[in-house]
Amino acid sequence: xxxxxxxxxxxxxxxxxxxxxxxxxxxxxxxxxxxxxxxxxxxxxxxxxxxxxxxxxxxxxxxxxxxxxxxxxxxxxxxxxxxxxxxxxxxxxxxxxxxxxxxxxxxxxxxxxxxxxxxxxxxxxxxxxxxxxxxxxxxxxxxxxxxxxxxxxxxxxxxxxxxxxxxxxxxxxxxxxxxxxxxxxxxxxxxxxxxxxxxxxxxxxxxxxxxxxxxxxxxxxxxxxxxxxxxxxxxxxxxx
Amino acid sequence: xxxxxxxxxxxxxxxxxxxxxxxxxxxxxxxxxxxxxxxxxxxxxxxxxxxxxxxxxxxxxxxxxxxxxxxxxxxxxxxxxxxxxxxxxxxxxxxxxxxxxxxxxxxxxxxxxxxxxxxxxxxxxxxxxxxxxxxxxxxxxxxxxxxxxxxxxxxxxxxxxxxxxxxxxxxxxxxxxxxxxxxxxxxxxxxxxxxxxxxxxxxxxxxxxxxxxxxxxxxxxxxxxxxxxxxxxxxxxxxxxxxxxxxxxxxxxxxxxxxxxxxxxxxxxxxxxxxxxxxxxxxxxxxxxxxxxxxxxxxxxxxxxxxxxxxxxxxxxxxxxxxxxxxxxxxxxxxxxxxxxxxxxxxxxxxxxxxxxxxxxxxxxxxxxxxxxxxxxxxxxxxxxxxxxxxxxxxxxxxxxxxxxxxxxxxxxxxxxxxxxxxxxxxxxxxxxxxxxxxxxxxxxxxxxxxxxxxxxxxxxxxxxxxxxxxxxxxxxxxxxxxxxxxxxxxxxxxxx
Numbered sequence: 057x058x059x060x061x062x063x064x065x066x067x068x069x070x071x072x073x074x075x076x077x078x079x080x081x082x083x084x085x086x087x088x089x090x091x092x093x094x095x096x097x098x099x100x101x102x103x104x105x106x107x108x109x110x111x112x113x114x115x116x117x118x119x120x121x122x123x124x125x126x127x128x129x130x131x132x133x134x135x136x137x138x139x140x141x142x143x144x145x146x147x148x149x150x151x152x153x154x155x156x157x158x159x160x161x162x163x164x165x166x167x168x169x170x171x172x173x174x175x176x177x178x179x180x181x182x183x184x185x186x187x188x189x190x191x192x193x194x195x196x197x198x199x200x201x202x203x204x205x206x207x208x209x210x211x212x213x214x215x216x217x218x219x220x221x222x223x224x225x226x227x228x229x230x231x232x233x234x235x236x237x238x239x240x241x242x243x244x245x246x247x248x249x250x251x252x253x254x255x256x257x258x259x260x261x262x263x264x265x266x267x268x269x270x271x272x273x274x275x276x277x278x279x280x281x282x283x284x285x286x287x288x289x290x291x292x293x294x295x296x
Numbered sequence: 297x298x299x300x301x302x303x304x305x306x307x308x309x310x311x312x313x314x315x316x317x318x319x320x321x322x323x324x325x326x327x328x329x330x331x332x333x334x335x336x337x338x339x340x341x342x343x344x345x346x347x348x349x350x351x352x353x354x355x356x357x358x359x360x361x362x363x364x365x366x367x368x369x370x371x372x373x374x375x376x377x378x379x380x381x382x383x384x385x386x387x388x389x390x391x392x393x394x395x396x397x398x399x400x401x402x403x404x405x406x407x408x409x410x411x412x413x414x415x416x417x418x419x420x421x422x423x424x425x426x427x428x429x430x431x432x433x434x435x436x437x438x439x440x441x442x443x444x445x446x447x448x449x450x451x452x453x454x455x456x457x458x459x460x461x462x463x464x465x466x467x468x469x470x471x472x473x474x475x476x477x478x479x480x481x482x483x484x485x486x487x488x489x490x491x492x493x494x495x496x497x498x499x500x501x502x503x504x505x506x507x508x509x510x511x512x513x514x515x516x517x518x519x520x521x522x523x524x525x526x527x528x529x530x531x532x533x534x535x536x537x538x539x540x541x542x543x544x545x546x547x548x549x550x551x552x553x554x555x556x557x558x559x560x561x562x563x564x565x566x567x568x569x570x571x572x573x574x575x576x577x578x579x580x581x582x583x584x585x586x587x588x589x590x591x592x593x594x595x596x597x598x599x600x601x602x603x604x605x606x607x608x609x610x611x612x613x614x615x616x617x618x619x620x621x622x623x624x625x626x627x628x629x630x631x632x633x634x635x636x637x638x639x640x641x642x643x644x645x646x647x648x649x650x651x652x653x654x655x656x657x658x659x660x661x662x663x664x665x666x667x668x669x670x671x672x673x674x675x676x677x678x679x680x681x682x683x684x685x686x687x688x689x690x691x692x693x694x695x696x697x698x699x700x701x702x703x704x705x706x707x708x709x710x711x712x713x714x715x716x717x718x719x720x721x722x723x724x725x726x727x728x729x730x731x732x733x734x735x736x737x738x739x740x741x742x743x744x745x746x747x748x749x750x751x752x753x754x755x756x757x758x759x760x761x762x763x764x765x766x767x768x769x770x771x772x773x774x775x776x777x778x779x780x781x782x783x784x785x786x787x788x789x790x791x792x793x
Contacts, residue, residue, distance in 0.1 A: 059777050060725060064735050065768050067775035077788050086779045092725040101698030102718045108726035116728075139694075193679035224625045228675025230714075235673065235715060236760035237312045241321075241629045242675070243765070271765030274750065 057117065057125040057161070060092035061263050069263060071115055071125050072290035073164065079290075080172055084124070090116040095133035098141060100230045107145045108136050114153040122171065123161040126286045127262050128193025131163040136196060152185035162287055163193060165202040165261060175205045180293045182212030188246070188269070190262040191224050203261055210288060216253045220245075227268035240272070247272045250280055258282045300421070300616060301446060303662065304636030311630040318551025320631050322454050327455045331622045334471060335683070335717045341565070343758035349555040353687040356613035358548050360603065366515040366548045367594065373518030377580025379590040387417035390542055390595050394419060394507060395426045397540050397591055403428065403505045405541075409529040410434035410523055411509025412450060412616055413542045415593055415638040419507070430475075430507065432497050433528040435492050435737065448632030448640060450618040451566050456631050458484040470495050494638035505789040506536035510543045510559065511615065513592075516551045521766045522590070523572050531578050532722060539578075539587035544595050546612040548604075561685035566617035598651030607696040613686040614643055620690060626673060635673065636666050642680035645670045646693045654697060655704025668704075671697035712758065728776070735774040742769035 058070035070086075077084040093287025095111035113134070117123045125131050136156045142151040168174055187207060193199045207215055226232070233239075246269055250258050258273070261265050263284055270282035304310060314320060321524050339345055359366060371381045384390035398406055406423065408414065408430050419443070420430040433541050434440045436454040440447050443465045447453030454462070466488065468478040475495045481487060508529065514522040519542055522529050533539060549555060563572040581590050603609050621627045623640030630638030637645045645767075654658065659667070671694050680690040705712060745752055750766040753759065761767055773781070 060731075063775045064541055064730075064738060064770050067771045067778055070775035073785070074784055078786070079320065084784075086784060088776065088780065089728045091731050094722075094725075097722055099695060099698070100714070100718060101518060101671075101695070101700070101702035102715075102722065103699045105704075105722035112726055112728075120697070129384065140695075155411065155436055190678075191675070191677035195682055222679075224675050224677035224679065226625065226675055228677070229629050231672065231675045233310060233757055233760040235308050235626075236763070237315050238626055238629055238673075240676070240764040241315050242625050268765065271761075273765055274766040275764065287372070 057090055057123050057126060057128045057130065058086060058131045058279045059263065061267065062126060065267065066263050066284065068285050069126055069284040070294070072206075072284070072286040073124065075295075076177060076286060076290040077124065079292075080168075080174065080177060082172070085120075087116045087120070087225070093130045093138075094131060094141065095137065096229055097235040098133065098137045103141055104145050106141045108148075110141045110154065111150060114150065114157050115139070117157050117160070118210070121160065122167065123157065124164060124167045125161065126164045127162045127264075128190050128197050128199060128285060129262050129264060131161050131166075132192040132196035134158055134161045148276075163197055163199055163261065165193075165206055166197070167197050168206060168289075169202040176209035177206065177289050179210040179289045179291055180212050180296070181210050181288050181291045182213045183256045184216060184254065185257045185259050186216045186218045186250060187221070188218055188225065188258060188260040188265065189221055190260050190265045191260050195221060199261070200270060206285070207259065211289070216255050218253055218258075219249045221249075225265050225269050227265045229264070231269055241267070243268055243272045245282070247276060247278065251278055256281065259285055259288055259290075261285045299574050300418075301636050301638070303546050304633075304666055305412045306321045306665050307634055307670065307673040308638070310634035310636060312672070314634045316346070317631075319458075321629060323456055323458050324628055324631055327452065328628050331452075331568060331585045335565060335622065337689050338568050338570055340565045341570070342560075347705055349685055349687050352615075352685055353563045353613060355554045355557055356615070356686050358544065358554075359458060360612055362608060363545065363603065364774065366550050367545055369515040369550075370513055370518060370714055371594070373514075373516060374580055374592055375512060375518075378582040379518065379592050382591060384542075384593050384595045385595070386597050387422075389472055390417050390597070391419055391422035391592050393591070393593050394540050395428065396422055397426050397538065398409060399426070403503075403538075405431060405499075405503060406497050406505040406507045407431050407433055408437075408501040409506070409508035409532045410437050410453075410524065411507075411542065412509060412638060412723055413449060413509040413764050415543050416756070417595070417597060419541070419542070428765040429473075431496075431503075433496050433499065433532055435489065435526060435528070435623070438492060439465060444465070444475070449621055449622075449640060450616050450639065450643075452618075456484045456633075459485065459488065464768060466491055471778035474498055487760060497672075498532075500528075500531045500535050503532075503536050505538045505540065506723075508530040508539065510541055510547055511562070512555060513543050513548045514550075514555065515548050517579060519552065519577050521555065521664040522576045523559070523574075524576075525567060525569075527571045527574050528647065533576050533578060534586045536587055538591075540593065542593045542595055544597070544677045545599050558685045562617055565619040565683065565685040586647065590609075593606055593710065598653070601653055601784050602647075604791060605650060605696075605745050608646065608693050610688050611643065611646050611690075613688055614647065615686060617685055618633040618643075619683040619685065623679040623683050624674075625677065625679070626675065635670065642674060642694075643688070643692045646688075646697060648692055649697050649700075654700045661725055668701045671701060708719055717757075731775055732774070735770065735776065738770035740773065745769070790793075
C-alpha cells in the first residue's frame, strides 16, 4: 500500500519501497485500485464518509499475502479503525473482510524485521542521521526499536540521539490546520531538538510527520533534510 | 484570567492566547517535565504495573456496571452509620443542599478540602451568593482562590504560577481574608508554606462546617476516602462539627478490598509517590469523634448521560490522577485554562463533552462551540492512554466524540466548509480513477505555482498550514502515474518526486 500522501506528494518514497522489497527478493506489486485508508476522515469524525474508502481498500488488497506500507499511521488505521467504520456501516460482510486485511497489513519495518527476518538490508547512506519515532508507530503499532535496528545496520550511517524523541511532533492530521497554533508550537520544539543533534538528515517512518517537521525546518532555512526510512534503506552505493 | 469558566472561547482561540504567554509555557514545561520524570521512575519500580492497571480498570468497570445497585447499597450503609444521604441531579441541586446545611447551622463560612466535584458545580460561587465564604485549604487551591484565578491542573491547580507570583499574591491578598502574610515573606517554598499554614490554621480552628469531595466511596461499608498530600484535608474532615461531602456517583466501588489496586495506582500516577501521605477514611458518624453530623450529596450532573455512551463511558473510570495532563504535548504548551473547564487536558477533552452532551441543544451557541471544539484539542498521539492507570483509551473516545460532533451537524441548513471539503475528498479518494485525474491536475497546478518545491502561502483554512510551515508542491508525476507509465520498472524513468 502506497499511502495517499506518498502517492501525491512523495512518490519517490513509494518507489523506494518497491526497490527495497525487490532487492530483498519480494515480488512487490501496486494494485492500482488502491487509494487511501480513510484515516483523514475517521480522525476528523467523518465516519460515514470513510465507508467507501474502507470498502475500496479491502477490495484492492483482498488477494495479496501481505500488505506493506511505509506508514505506521496508515497501518494503525487499518488495524484499529477499519473495524469501527465497518461496524458503524452495519455491514457484516465488510467487517469480515476488514478482519482479513487488518491481519495482513505490515508497517515497513515490521515487515522487514518480523516477516523477512532481516535487519541489514544492504543499504549505504554516509550521513549523520537522527530518528524520530512517530506516535502511531510507537504507540498504536508498537514497532519498538525495529526502525533503529534497521538504521544501525546501514553502512556509513551515523545515528545521533534525538532529545524528547517520543514526544509528538504536532502534526496530527487535520489537527495541524484546526489547531495550527498549537501544532506549530509543538513542531517548533521538535525542530529545535532536531537541530540540536547536529544531524544532516531527520528520518522517520511516516511522511505526514516529516512533511510537518520538514515544513518548519525548511521555513527556518535550517539546512536539515527530512527523509523517509524507506528512502534511506533503499539507498546503496550503486544507487545512492 | 477572572474567576469563571463561563463564556470561554473555543479551544483554538483560547490556545492562541495561552501560547503567547511565554512565562506560562516556561512554568508548564518545567513543572510537567519534573512530575513526568518522578512518575516514570516510581512506575518503573513496580514489576507488574500492567497487571495492576488491568486490575484497576476492572474494579472501576465493575463499579460502573450495575452502578444503580452499588449506589443503593452505599446509601443503606451510610444511613446505617448515621450519615444523611442526598441525591443531586445537577449543580444547582447540589449547591442548594450544601447551602441549606450551612444555613441551618448559622455558618457564614466553611472550610474546604480540595475537591474536583465542588469545583465542577461552582459551589464556592453559589455559597458566596448566599453570603457564605468557602475557604479552600489545599495550598494550590488557596493560591488560585486568593489570586481570583482559575485552576489549570487537576492535581496542581496553580501549576501555571511560579514562586515569585505566589509570594506576591500572598502579600497582596491574605490580609483581606484573614491572617496577613508576614511582611518579610520570601519566595522560598518553606517560607511560603509556613505563611499558608499560619493563615489556614485560624480557619480550621474556627469553622463549624467542613466541605469535602471523596476519591472513593465504598458501597459495602459506607466508607468515604480522601487521598491528599498536605494534611489540610484531614483537618477539615476531623475538626468541624458538621461535614458535607459531595461525591460524583462514579466514585463508588463495591467493596473495601477493591480499593487495593486503586490506592496503589493513584499516588504513583499522580504525584510520583510510592505511597500516599494522608489517606483519610470515615464512615458515617462516630460518637464523640470527628463531625457529629455527616451529610453525603451523591451528584449526577451529566454522569448518567456519560454512562449511556457506550464508547465514552470508560471516561467515568477516571480517578483524577492527572497523569494524562503531565504527558500531553498539547496541555504542556497551552495550559489548563484553554480547555474552559475544571477538567483540563486529555481527560477534560473527553469528560466535558460527555458530561454536557454533544448536539443535545443544551446551552448557548458559544458554550456549544466551546464543548464541540474539545474533542479536536488533541493530536491523537496516544501518550495519555499509555500512562492512564485505569486504561482509558482517550484517543478512541476522542475520535468517537468527533464523530458525534460531525453527526450533530449533518442536518445543518448550511454545511461547514470542512464538511464539504471532507465529502469532496472522500468522493475523490473512493475511486482510483478519480484520484488519478485529481493527481494529474494537482501536478500541473504544482508546476505552475511552485518554486523551489514548496507551495506559496495558501488562502482560507490552508493558511493554518502555510503561515508557519512550507508545504511541498504536488509531485509532477504521482506514484500511481509512474507505475502506470512504467509498470513499476525501476530501470530508468524512475520518479524521484
